[in-house]
Amino acid sequence: MALITxxxxxxxxxxxxxxxxxxxxxxxxxxxxxxxxxxxxxxxxRLASGESSPAGDSVQVLPADIPVGVSNRHIHLSxxxxxxxxxxxxxxxxxxxxxxxGQFAARETVTLIGPKGMLTGVRVLGPARGASQAEISxxxxxxxxxxxxxxxxxxxxxxxxxxxxxEKGVIVMQEGLIVARNHVHxxxxxxxxxxxxxxxxxxxxxxxxxxxxxxxxxxxxxPNYSLDLHLDTDEANAASLKTGDAVRLVGRNGEIxxxxxxxx
Amino acid sequence: MALITxxxxxxxxxxxxxxxxxxxxxxxxxxxxxxxxxxxxxxxxRLASGESSPAGDSVQVLPADIPVGVSNRHIHLSxxxxxxxxxxxxxxxxxxxxxxxGQFAARETVTLIGPKGMLTGVRVLGPARGASQAEISxxxxxxxxxxxxxxxxxxxxxxxxxxxxxEKGVIVMQEGLIVARNHVHxxxxxxxxxxxxxxxxxxxxxxxxxxxxxxxxxxxxxPNYSLDLHLDTDEANAASLKTGDAVRLVGRNGEIxxxxxxxx
Numbered sequence: 332m333a334l335i336t337x338x339x340x341x342x343x344x345x346x347x348x349x350x351x352x353x354x355x356x357x358x359x360x361x362x363x364x365x366x367x368x369x370x371x372x373x374x375x376x377r378l379a380s381g382e383s384s385p386a387g388d389s390v391q392v393l394p395a396d397i398p399v400g401v402s403n404r405h406i407h408l409s410x411x412x413x414x415x416x417x418x419x420x421x422x423x424x425x426x427x428x429x430x431x432x433g434q435f436a437a438r439e440t441v442t443l444i445g446p447k448g449m450l451t452g453v454r455v456l457g458p459a460r461g462a463s464q465a466e467i468s469x470x471x472x473x474x475x476x477x478x479x480x481x482x483x484x485x486x487x488x489x490x491x492x493x494x495x496x497x498e499k500g501v502i503v504m505q506e507g508l509i510v511a512r513n514h515v516h517x518x519x520x521x522x523x524x525x526x527x528x529x530x531x532x533x534x535x536x537x538x539x540x541x542x543x544x545x546x547x548x549x550x551x552x553x554p555n556y557s558l559d560l561h562l563d564t565d566e567a568n569a570a571s572l573k574t575g576d577a578v579r580l581v582g583r584n585g586e587i588x589x590x591x592x593x594x595x
Numbered sequence: 596m597a598l599i600t601x602x603x604x605x606x607x608x609x610x611x612x613x614x615x616x617x618x619x620x621x622x623x624x625x626x627x628x629x630x631x632x633x634x635x636x637x638x639x640x641r642l643a644s645g646e647s648s649p650a651g652d653s654v655q656v657l658p659a660d661i662p663v664g665v666s667n668r669h670i671h672l673s674x675x676x677x678x679x680x681x682x683x684x685x686x687x688x689x690x691x692x693x694x695x696x697g698q699f700a701a702r703e704t705v706t707l708i709g710p711k712g713m714l715t716g717v718r719v720l721g722p723a724r725g726a727s728q729a730e731i732s733x734x735x736x737x738x739x740x741x742x743x744x745x746x747x748x749x750x751x752x753x754x755x756x757x758x759x760x761x762e763k764g765v766i767v768m769q770e771g772l773i774v775a776r777n778h779v780h781x782x783x784x785x786x787x788x789x790x791x792x793x794x795x796x797x798x799x800x801x802x803x804x805x806x807x808x809x810x811x812x813x814x815x816x817x818p819n820y821s822l823d824l825h826l827d828t829d830e831a832n833a834a835s836l837k838t839g840d841a842v843r844l845v846g847r848n849g850e851i852x853x854x855x856x857x858x859x
Contacts, residue, residue: 468832469832469833469835470734470828470829470832480804481804481805481835536810540744540745541745541776541811542809542810542811543807543808543809543810543830543833544807544808544809544810545806545807545808546800546806546807546808547805547806563833564734565734565829565832565833566807566833568732568733568734568829568833569733569807569827569829569830569832569833569834570833571733571745587851
């Protein structure tokens with residue numbers, strides 16, 4: 332817990348005070364500090380929910396929880412690769428909408444083949460797009476015998492390739508096998524609510540039986556994006572998280588504020 | 596970064612000051628604060644290496660890195676279960692010494708069988724001990740169709756059982772299937788070096804391409820213990836860690852000191 336005083340705020344004034352001003356759940360403001368911020372039109376942002384604010388406290392309490400979406404291994408295919416794997420003129424069949432608008436899990440699956448083994452039933456995501464990209468976990472990499480780097484989607488230059496088998500054909504991707512870097516999608520409204528910007532690096536904490544923090548979670552802001560922290564199965568299992576669980580925003584750009592929640 | 600003043604140290608005096616006194620790499624002591632500690636015979640412990648201390652600074656810089664040991668799925672067997680699985684009078688065959696004195700990986704392996712599938716080639720660790728206990732990852736739990744809780748070794752009351760097949764027999768364990776809770780083993784000398792105690796809960800950070808922090812890592816101190824952070828394969832893969840890598844000690848008992856290393 333930190334006690335935030337007017338003096339400490341004045342000392343930070345030269346470097347600029349953030350608006351909204353973030354507070355951990357058990358941070359306390361002295362009355363003079365609260366007046367200091369109020370007189371400058373700076374609102375307060377509580378960085379953790381689940382704890383009631385002190386009686387008579389006019390601090391605005393906002394949830395700092397972000398829903399989790401766990402991504403199992405999957406593949407995005409170029410239109411040419413869809414035809415090479417499933418036949419000339421073939422179009423993917425949407426099976427289930429994904430949390431991001433316009434994206435779907437297709438009925439189609441493929442097999443990924445590496446020097447040590449293969450992964451069957453790998454879901455194709457649609458719609459078809461520019462370059463093919465397969466996203467696997469590090470655990471999957473041991474099964475295949477290929478160890479791709481951790482990359483954001485689309486950043487596939489210099490990544491390893493993989494052999495892909497479909498119902499009607501086989502292709503050899505020259506590159507495009509990655510372990511997905513965790514990231515959070517949000518709308519401009521959500522970004523404002525959490526006090527973060529596109530490209531920010533967040534620190535989030537799991538709240539269950541395994542206390543794990545993911546640092547360096549990149550924020551992607553777009554009007555079409557639904558609020559979702561994308562983790563792969565290794566990350567989800569290491570933190571005992573599943574789709575629909577929530578993590579707590581505890582820091583940003585390398586700085587954690589105050590004590591961790593629910594510790595030790 | 597925190598500036599540690601004589602005043603702040605005096606305020607903590609009633610609660611007792613730790614010796615050595617832990618400092619994050621970018622914490623600074625005022626000259627008066629340094630004298631205050633020195634006059635009481637309290638030494639300083641820098642909690643992060645890799646950064647040179649300021650010129651003329653007499654602070655003792657100690658490494659805060661802890662080596663990682665990754666545990667794949669394995670089973671400990673009672674003497675009775677060794678005989679039930681491998682035959683009357685059977686003794687396990689040591690194949691490889693483990694980092695903890697007297698422990699070994701045996702030549703023998705078993706198959707774990709659950710409602711959804713099985714795990715073959717599960718290594719038996721020796722020597723045989725009181726109660727059988729199988730340790731799997733959460734990922735393994737999906738393969739078996741059994742989802743055990745996260746527990747420290749030995750804490751198996753109320754955990755699920757599993758069917759185990761060996762060369763000469765099959766047993767049904769009524770309990771003892773767990774996901775191992777991460778923990779760090781250290782000698783009393785190491786505990787002193789890191790400024791921690793048996794039962795403390797540490798926060799450690801991975802230093803590679805995935806920035807992950809494990810909080811709530813329990814310290815186990817024993818003269819026979821070698822310094823080792825025990826992670827399972829999910830945790831290791833989520834943090835891009837392998838046996839022999841190191842993590843950095845960044846906090847203790849729910850408190851992180853200063854900014855994270857190497858962020859964002």
